[in-house]
Amino acid sequence: GMQYPEWIWHNGAIKRWQDATTHVMAHALHYGSSVFEGIRCYETPSGPAIFRLTDHNTRLYASARIYDMPMPYGLDEINAACREVVRRNGLTRAYLRPFAFRGLGGFGLSAETPVEMSVAAWFMGPYLGPGALEAGIDACVSSWQRFAPNTIPAGAKAGGNYLSGQLVAREARRLGFGEGIALASTGLLSEGAGENLFLVFNGALHTTPVSAALLNGITRDSIITLAREAGIPVVERDLPREYLYLCDELFMCGTAAEITPIRSVDGRQIGAGEAGPVTRRLQELFFGLFDGSTPDRHGWLEPLDP
Ligand code: PMP
Structure with missing residues (x-):
């Protein structure tokens, strides 16, 4: 099975992995109403670096805008959360997953639910298999x-x-x-x-x-x-x-x-x-x-x- 990292950022705070939960009736689980990014952090001669972090998170906000999803945190906060999650987990080579989703707060398709945000990071090798x-x-x-x-x-x-x-x-x-x-x-x-x-x-x-x-x-x-x-x-x-x-x-x-x-x-x-x-x-x-x-x-x- 998968080895999960210890820490994750969720709604403004660093939490233990197992504590980053939401309700089963969250809008996104039923209707796919989430936006996300995938970003890699690499080891470089001058230390770990996140590849095009700001461009990725700018696209995250563009995706949210297309779906009229109000984002409870700003770009700078999410950039900082990305860095914090990598650091707290002691990662250097990592895949980062910032995302936002419509949470619990209404069951209609056009419901104005609260939007939750989270950032996870974990080690990831070549996506399409070794070699x-x-x-x-x-x-x-x-x-x-x-x-x-x-x-x-x-x-x-x-x-x-x-x-x-x-x-x-x-x-x-x-x-x-x-x-x-x-x-x-x-x-x-x-x-x-x-x-x-x-x-x-x-x-x-x-x-x-x-x-x-x-x-x-x-x-x-x-x-x-x-x-x-x-x-x-x-x-x-x-x-x-x-x-x-x-x-x-x-x-x-x-x-x-x-x-x-x-x-x-x-x-x-x-x-x-x-x-x-x-x-x-x-x-x-x-x-x-x-x-x-x-x-x-x-x-x-x-x-x-x-
Ligand atoms: N197309 C699709 C459908 C994808 O999910 C991805 C991965 N995000 C890409 C293309 C490649 O995009 P990027 O280089 O920004 O990761």
């Missing part, structure tokens, strides 16, 4: 489509969105694949269950646009920036499914998945069936941020102890 970052994974296109843009907003990182993610990920694993890729309601490529998608053609990066019902990932944005700075062309464009079978390289990215190569899709080998040169170069640049070999030109490394 996934090096060897890559086998992916499949899901039989489940992403929600259409006029149904559930993909730009909000809300709990309810992850019903779709669970269908995609569980189907993929049931069929023996490492992860599932979903098509948008337009039929065009969207993203992975919890990861954005990049394809490589002739040395250039191609990634699907936000119009394909995907989360505007912070890792995706970081990769676009690092690639352009390294002279690798990047195109954001609509891509039909068959481009998966034609590309030279393919990878997924996200806070949890980092940069995970995909060695096959739907049983068809991609390139040489291993991480290709552009994927490896981007892994080097991305992970280089944390060992100091890539300069942090944009202030992405926010020190745990500023």
Whole structure:
């Protein structure tokens, strides 16, 4: 079973893990009314640093705004809570989960319930399994489509969105694949269950646009920036499914998945069936941020102890 950390931040205070409880009739449990973030803290030569902490928590507030969810704590308080939870648990490499949810206080869909906020942090290795970052994974296109843009907003990182993610990920694993890729309601490529998608053609990066019902990932944005700075062309464009079978390289990215190569899709080998040169170069640049070999030109490394 999972080893839980000792401390968690909940509604303004650090508590013991087992004391951070809510009521079973909390609105979010019934209707998916929560917003959250996933953030990583890395060890760097100048101490632990939280990667793009402020950008992640800014997106948390944007998600809440989309759902008219009034946030009882401000951005600075949540940034501070993130740091405090990592420190109190004695973590250095960690995954952070700040979130807000509609609590107990009404059972109607539009009820103005109190909003609770919490931040958890725990150790997390490679999300898609040991060795996934090096060897890559086998992916499949899901039989489940992403929600259409006029149904559930993909730009909000809300709990309810992850019903779709669970269908995609569980189907993929049931069929023996490492992860599932979903098509948008337009039929065009969207993203992975919890990861954005990049394809490589002739040395250039191609990634699907936000119009394909995907989360505007912070890792995706970081990769676009690092690639352009390294002279690798990047195109954001609509891509039909068959481009998966034609590309030279393919990878997924996200806070949890980092940069995970995909060695096959739907049983068809991609390139040489291993991480290709552009994927490896981007892994080097991305992970280089944390060992100091890539300069942090944009202030992405926010020190745990500023
Ligand atoms: N898409 C989905 C559906 C996700 O859940 C995530 C993970 N947050 C991503 C993409 C990647 O986003 P990020 O790089 O900001 O973690």
